[in-house]
Amino acid sequence: MYSQGLNQAETDDTADATRAARFQARIDAEDKIEPNDWMPEAYRRTLIRQISQHAHSEIVGMLPEGNWITRAPSLRRKAALLAKVQDEGGHGLYLYAAAETLGATREELVDQLLAGRAKYSSIFNYPTLTWADIGAIGWLVDGAAIMNQIPLCRCSFGPYARAMIRVCKEESFHQRQGYEIMLTLCRGTPEQKAMAQDALDRWWWPCLMMFGPPDTESQHSDTSMKWKIKRFTNDGLRQKFIDATVPQGHFLGLTFPDPELRRDEATGHWSHGPIDWEEFKRVVAGGGFCAADRLAARRKAHEEGEWVREAAAAHAAKRAAKLAASKEAA
């Protein structure tokens, strides 16, 4: 059932206790699962869902930043932002390709996105109102994404893990370019610093939500941990992110929009106030400020790209026919 390239694997939906036990033993031994290996259908479905959501997030994530490419304040900033958005497009490609090794096709995954049936990271449904948002996204959104993606480099599914290694390597500049923007604004005029503060105020809580619901409510956590798709819980990663980020914000001379944020001297961890999970649920369900815009932009791009896909197929067919004719003649 592989859509592209790889051998067809025999899959059997009926529970096969022996194979399932062997599969789990391989996972426990830190062996990687490859596309042609036997795997439980639920493992396959979970990965297709997670990897495709991840791919959609990369693609939709190009939109809020793309919004500022033409208005970047200098050539240096424009080149960097362009390079970053270009990277995100490539990351979407690596991820769709990894999902395809599991038997899905990119076309059906993209159709799910365009039909509004697939999820992507809720963070991209927030608007980018000022240039400082581009700094905040690089610093915070990419910072949170990196926190999530580093453990995924050790995910039990080989193609996903290898894609993540490449993504993490390429993304290492994304967070730094964002922080550099924030630093420049914070060292600028009072108005510029206020802009940076406003961006932090708006992006902080949505970034904490990027790690997903609290462990007590997370639907998929237990099996994902057992299968070593996930290595840390949502709350565990969120805490790591907060601990890494708060000192960076203080270095900028900014304050976090959380009056309960304080460092626990005993543990060294920063504790935070309650997260508004109702907002999270609303935004994930498509209630975000930009949700309709994002999907409309993706649909428009897809429709406007239709002639390119058709032309490429027609060109390939023509070339193949020409080659066949020349072989016949020879």
Add this chain to the structure above:
Amino acid sequence: MSTPATPIWEVFIRSRSGLAHRHVGSVHAADATLALQAARDVYTRRGEGLSIWVVPSNAIIASDPADKEMMFEPTASKIYRHPTFYDIPDDVGHM
């Protein structure tokens, strides 16, 4: 030539669990099954691999080395694609 030329295959080996297959060389074989066996015999005699891919050499589409500059030189000026291009004070720590 008395017999048709034996097809040539490119051989890729996964040396350790989790790593991508890497090109190791080529073999001659009449078909895919024989190519896989030949690759096993030639390239994994000392436990080099966990998995083998063989691909018909003529299925590989390669760039022309003469186009090297046109293809790759433009990235040399795009230094902003590298993390070191951005100034982050040492006090901020690793990022």
